[in-house]
Amino acid sequence: MTITLILNGKPFQLDGEPRIETLLTQTATEGRFVVALNGELLPRTCYATTFLQANDQIDILFPIAGG
Amino acid sequence: MTERRALRAEMDDALLDRYSRHLLMPEIDVSGQERLRNSRVLIVGAGGLGCPVALYLGAAGIGALTIADGDQVEVSNLQRQIGHTHAELGENKAISLRETLSALNVDCQVAAEARYLDEVSLAGLIATHDVVVDCSDNFMTRDLVNRFCVQHKTPLVSGAAIRAEGQLAVFDLRLPDAPCYRCVYPDLSEDALGCNEAGVLGPLVGVIGSMQALETVNVLLGKIKMPRPLLTFSAFDGQFQSFRLRKRSDCVVCR
Numbered sequence: 001m002t003i004t005l006i007l008n009g010k011p012f013q014l015d016g017e018p019r020i021e022t023l024l025t026q027t028a029t030e031g032r033f034v035v036a037l038n039g040e041l042l043p044r045t046c047y048a049t050t051f052l053q054a055n056d057q058i059d060i061l062f063p064i065a066g067g
Numbered sequence: 068m069t070e071r072r073a074l075r076a077e078m079d080d081a082l083l084d085r086y087s088r089h090l091l092m093p094e095i096d097v098s099g100q101e102r103l104r105n106s107r108v109l110i111v112g113a114g115g116l117g118c119p120v121a122l123y124l125g126a127a128g129i130g131a132l133t134i135a136d137g138d139q140v141e142v143s144n145l146q147r148q149i150g151h152t153h154a155e156l157g158e159n160k161a162i163s164l165r166e167t168l169s170a171l172n173v174d175c176q177v178a179a180e181a182r183y184l185d186e187v188s189l190a191g192l193i194a195t196h197d198v199v200v201d202c203s204d205n206f207m208t209r210d211l212v213n214r215f216c217v218q219h220k221t222p223l224v225s226g227a228a229i230r231a232e233g234q235l236a237v238f239d240l241r242l243p244d245a246p247c248y249r250c251v252y253p254d255l256s257e258d259a260l261g262c263n264e265a266g267v268l269g270p271l272v273g274v275i276g277s278m279q280a281l282e283t284v285n286v287l288l289g290k291i292k293m294p295r296p297l298l299t300f301s302a303f304d305g306q307f308q309s310f311r312l313r314k315r316s317d318c319v320v321c322r
Binding site for chain 2: 032034036039040041043044045059061063064065066067
């Protein structure tokens, strides 16, 4: 199946099982990112278990250290 | 908050005049200003964020600021680090910023820790200040500062900026359900780019640093009743976004 999400402010077509893990694989996201679903940061344990719906807003954030 | 201190002498006419634009606000008034004047704030890092943080907090009448930085002022810093000038090239940043503040407000007592702090010194400073403002430029320091703030229940105002992206978070660790920095970012290996490699837009550090100063005043005045969200700012888009945070039951630092 395919659903359309809002990924970092832009429409994104997600193919396959609509879980965050699928999205991370499809976007080849790596490193120390954290994921927010509809404005709330999620624990890592939710990546495999949280199912996404059409129009969900996903933001992938990275820690920054510059001062 | 962590140690009892003698209150400073009340404000004289010159100081009432100096802080009059605060005193005119019923949300601050004389009692709020006295609260600020009897507060101690630790600023970790005297670079792009630390400069506006120190300048605004010093001007606003925080009683005592401690500024910690082991770096020297370089010419490439002057594009954004507005507390230093050409005359201070080669000078330690904490000392340079202390000099700038002493010209701005003698009512603010400024101490400079002109070195890279070891863990014991950092923990000692965090234990004896009311708020810690993290303006540092690496994850190792950010992790340590967070650990000691959790340990001593010292509120932490965290800011960061790189390229055209900024982030701001307030962790009021006096509250039982407050998340900490590691709840937000569980993985903090040291492989991120610094400003030296990646660049940073000059006024961006002013935006984030000014907001850190503002939130520090809010913490000291008791204006923060609810946990603040993580705020991100994209400088080229001119957009702020906020993200709700939660304490993590599996956090390696604060669980």
